[in-house]
Amino acid sequence: MTNNTLADFNKLTTAEAEALFKREVLSEGFAGFRRLLDSLTDAIKASCDTDMDTVEQSVAKAKRLFPEPVDFSPSWEKIWPELENTIAAKKHIFANVSHVDRAGEWQVIMDNPLVVQEVVCYPALSxxxxxxxxxxxxxxxxxxxxxxxxKIQTVIQEIGS
Structure with missing residues (x-):
């Protein structure tokens, strides 16, 4: 596939270039589409406030070019809504945490208090x-x-011997 990075994908500005890209991905099948999805996911992960609109447009373009990702794999049946929802949630975080409050250690915790299961915690994050x-x-x-x-305000940590 000639255009395998998100930067290359975003440079597809003509209908002809998009059609060529689409043919290349379709000819490669799963692997070609997987590279596109991986580049979109990496872009979502790495994006900051100023990048979110560009990433959102990239996902919209990919969705327009490949409206049925389930054709590549059944596991991608809902990939477009998943990526769109991830972008929306990340934009929500950026909108609600000011730049001055972002420094320091952060963590993400998930739990369901109504069932017996482990609490999931991702500590010590940027x-x-x-x-x-x-x-x-x-x-x-x-x-x-x-x-x-x-955000973690105070940390006391001990390491066992």
Missing amino acids: FEDAAYLYAYFRPKLEKSEYIRLQ
């Missing part, structure tokens, strides 16, 4: 990594589950 994890898991919450993104 704001950017925590925002992505929150955005990734937020749309997938089951009934009664909750997710928390929180």
